[in-house]
Amino acid sequence: MESRRTLTRPLGLAAAAATAALVLSSCSAGTGTDAGATAGEDTAIEDLKIIVPADPGGGWDQTGRALANDLEQNDLISSSQVVNVGGAGGTNGLASLATEQDPNTLMVMGYVMVGAVETNDSPNRIEDTTPIARLTEEPLVVVVPAESEYQDINDLVEDIEANGQDVSITGGSAGGVDHILAGMMLKNAGISADNLNYIPYSGGGESLAALLGNKVSAGISGVGEYAEQVKAGELRALAVSGAEAAPQIPDTPTLTEQGVDIELTNWRGVVAPGSIDGAQAEALTELVTDLQETEMWQETLETNAWADAFLAGDEFESFLTEDIENVNAILTEIGLLD
Missing domain, CATH: 3.40.190.150 (Bordetella uptake gene, domain 1)
Known part of the structure; x- marks a missing residue:
């Protein structure tokens, strides 16, 4: 794996922005409003x-x-x-x-x-x-099909501990925040990462279809992506990953309220x-x-x-x-x- 690199804006962008501001200011001051308007139009x-x-x-x-x-x-x-x-x-x-x-x-x-x-x-x-x-952030939610036997987050984690990769969790792409939360839950419980059967999808619609079709044991995504199905009774929410309850599904407990020492939000x-x-x-x-x-x-x-x-x-x-x-x-x- 390559070494970490510091994020620097390409082409010396910070200095370029300052220079551009000075140039625009000088043009406006030196040649009147027409030049200033032209410069503004260039970046409008x-x-x-x-x-x-x-x-x-x-x-x-x-x-x-x-x-x-x-x-x-x-x-x-x-x-x-x-x-x-x-x-x-x-x-x-x-x-x-x-x-x-x-x-x-x-x-x-x-x-x-x-x-x-x-x-x-x-x-x-x-x-x-x-x-x-950066624009927004929101907590994640762990959900299961409405017919699932899991009633809380500990039921899910305990089944993974007992049955390993027979228990599947779907979510967004590999390495993303959904995948990270699944791995963190296992680590918190002292379960090897080898036991995680994570099924990634590139779009929320695909993971939702897998859940509604009972093709997977559980799913993780942003609260907004599953909230309507939870409210409709098509999915059951086991936990949210924020510091407090999510307003769309206020009756869903947090992970920490269920003894899982994790807080994670997606930005x-x-x-x-x-x-x-x-x-x-x-x-x-x-x-x-x-x-x-x-x-x-x-x-x-x-x-x-x-x-x-x-x-x-x-x-x-x-x-x-x-x-x-x-x-x-x-x-x-x-x-x-x-």
């Missing part, structure tokens, strides 16, 4: 491409389409194009972003991709993208191509920041029960650097990496 974003590195139906897809809708409805852009590039925990989408020529492009990503890059040994790295903003954000310059990065960051401040986006967060976890620019870059290091350590600790 009318049309936006949003890459969703997953199949339709999951949390990344929900986030990307909500982002596109709210940007348009708030007249922050004229139009948007959402493109799904599924597979390999988002690393197929990451490869697509690496060759993207349109600077007005955002890719939805998050905790899942951080782990998938490591477990898939991806040649394309998050470190090679341009960090724009999502957006990055841009690594080839863009400082002014283009600043324009995208301002666009997403403007959206975050709208009433509509705050309503979208509330509707989906996504916590507002907004970080932009340098703060998001620092967060990413630390998260990549932490996820790598966790994957190694729970046996998903050598």
